[in-house]
Amino acid sequence: MFELDKVGKIYEMRNERVEAVIDVSLKVSEGDIFGIIGFSGAGKSSLIRLMNLLDRPTSGSVRLKGRDLTDMPSAELRATRQSIAMIFQHFNLINNKTVSANVSFPLEIARFPHAEREARVRECLSIVGLLDKLHAYPATLSGGQKQRVAIARAMANRPSVLLCDEPTSALDPHSSQEILDFLLKVNRELGVTIVIVTHQMSIVNEICNKVGVMEAGRLVETFSLANRAYQPVTDIGRLLTRHRDSSFNTQVESRRAYA
Numbered sequence: 001m002f003e004l005d006k007v008g009k010i011y012e013m014r015n016e017r018v019e020a021v022i023d024v025s026l027k028v029s030e031g032d033i034f035g036i037i038g039f040s041g042a043g044k045s046s047l048i049r050l051m052n053l054l055d056r057p058t059s060g061s062v063r064l065k066g067r068d069l070t071d072m073p074s075a076e077l078r079a080t081r082q083s084i085a086m087i088f089q090h091f092n093l094i095n096n097k098t099v100s101a102n103v104s105f106p107l108e109i110a111r112f113p114h115a116e117r118e119a120r121v122r123e124c125l126s127i128v129g130l131l132d133k134l135h136a137y138p139a140t141l142s143g144g145q146k147q148r149v150a151i152a153r154a155m156a157n158r159p160s161v162l163l164c165d166e167p168t169s170a171l172d173p174h175s176s177q178e179i180l181d182f183l184l185k186v187n188r189e190l191g192v193t194i195v196i197v198t199h200q201m202s203i204v205n206e207i208c209n210k211v212g213v214m215e216a217g218r219l220v221e222t223f224s225l226a227n228r229a230y231q232p233v234t235d236i237g238r239l240l241t242r243h244r245d246s247s248f249n250t251q252v253e254s255r256r257a258y259a
Ligand SMILES: Nc1ncnc2c1ncn2[C@@H]1O[C@H](COP(=O)(O)OP(=O)(O)O)[C@@H](O)[C@H]1O
Pocket: 011, 018, 019, 020, 038, 039, 040, 041, 042, 043, 044, 045, 046, 047
């Protein structure tokens, strides 16, 4: 459903030129929880921002359901982008708006009528178990609760894809686990395809069915975690597959979207 073809991003500054993403091709299928893992500076955030055209690629194409986002007229691109939601490491909630107003915000932009907005806000907050926080302000919430609000907001427009940039990196282990459980729920129960950028192998092990490893702007390998015959070529790839013949695996695999 999501297809990147030889995508590149060069940041040009006054006296510097950074090739943040180099020649990345990848395919995300409907229903995937696709992890993109790599060290800091590998180009993961740059890459995920190209997937909804938050940033424009310098080269290559980004296709969603066969339609090229890079050469769509702007009205069509705006409409298409409503089916691609995103959450961030630091939540990006609007601090002077209530939880309800935060979740409602994308619906206001999309000009949903008031009654429908209210219904959707309730529906989305109940998915993440935060209906009781409708009138609270973000400052009164824990990090985990803030990210749950961000997930609710991301679900408001009923997206087909959810992009996540380090969604648990600012959270304690318990809240991280909770967020991963909600992402799994969104994937399984609402049928939302998920792309997660992370530097944490535990996230990939917990919920991803496919993974791509990024190094210095390039996607150096991609594999399905269920493919037992796959021979990894990177250190991260080897670490991600080292448990697959042990009993540890049954526990991990039972959590994965696809065994
Ligand atoms: N907006 C930007 N302008 C200039 N350089 C950038 C910008 N965003 C990212 N970079 C550079 O691109 C490279 C990859 O960064 P990033 O995509 O944030 O990596 P990661 O998310 O894997 O840590 C880094 O060298 C970073 O400094």
